[in-house]
């Protein structure tokens with residue numbers, strides 16, 4: 489078993505699947521010889537050759553279109569967008585073709601492609617390199633949106649995403665690409681999609697989050713534990729389709745909920761979770777659901793970046809508000 493960082497776990501999963509499934513190809517800008525902008529594909533072209541690991545021109549629309557074409561014809565492309573800010577030209581192919589291929593052809597064709605992109609802030613990159621626009625893809629029927637929060641989950645969820653017969657947008661929180669290492673067994677075992685992961689059991693309130701924000705949320709839970717407050721922590725992991733059952737079950741127990749995400753608040757996935765709780769969990773709530781999110785502004789340049797991102801203190805402030813109500 490190797491101790492690896494999250495970005496290395498991504499490479500391990502890609503290598504495993506390239507090795508064991510001949511229909512898998514990796515493609516994107518500089519993913520070949522160069523090994524990718526964050527080195528997530530390092531060594532793959534050298535090991536599997538340039539017919540399995542393809543360097544493309546700088547043309548995101550083409551990368552997505554090519555992937556849809558390959559996926560409908562029996563291959564399993566894993567495409568990379570260098571940063572999520574450059575994913576927008578791919579949206580047309582994802583929404584108008586990838587997401588509806590199964591429906592359009594009455595199940596005759598599926599679109600087993602994965603679109604990977606590093607996303608989120610906190611690495612002092614310019615604005616459109618730092619955004620969290622996962623809600624855009626969550627709004628598109630027929631597409632899974634998966635976000636890992638640790639090396640082991642990146643390995644298992646990426647394997648599951650590649651094996652899934654439908655398109656998956658796999659968003660990698662780049663702030664935690666190399667934050668810490670974890671033992672990950674390179675055994676090809678995938679993890680279930682479409683389920684939330686309960687990271688910590690608790691009884692006083694539920695903290696719901698995903699991606700890089702799992703770090704701040706667990707730190708907030710530690711601080712609460714020091715004061716004798718027991719927080720259940722849920723990592724959503726698959727943003728769409730959303731496993732509301734796990735979240736509702738937790739809130740039925742705790743009666744209080746704070747949702748933490750890095751994306752802007754307006755129409756964020758937090759709003760969908762809060763609406764789901766209002767719909768099916770309202771009678772179990774002792775206090776209004778609070779959201780701790782990025783602000784409804786363009787992602788600021790790096791000087792102000794950490795003011796935009798939800799901090800442990802902002803999470804604790806929201807927790808105080810939901811605990812105040814008796």
Ligand SMILES: Cc1ncc(C[n+]2csc(CCOP(=O)(O)OP(=O)(O)O)c2C)c(N)n1
Nearest residue numbers: 517518546547548569570571573574575577
């Ligand atoms: C639409 C878009 N996709 C990806 C990037 C990320 N990116 C920045 S520089 C670069 C390489 C550009 O290579 P080239 O056109 O050969 O110019 P060079 O800087 O090597 O002279 C890439 C892919 C970008 N800026 N815009």
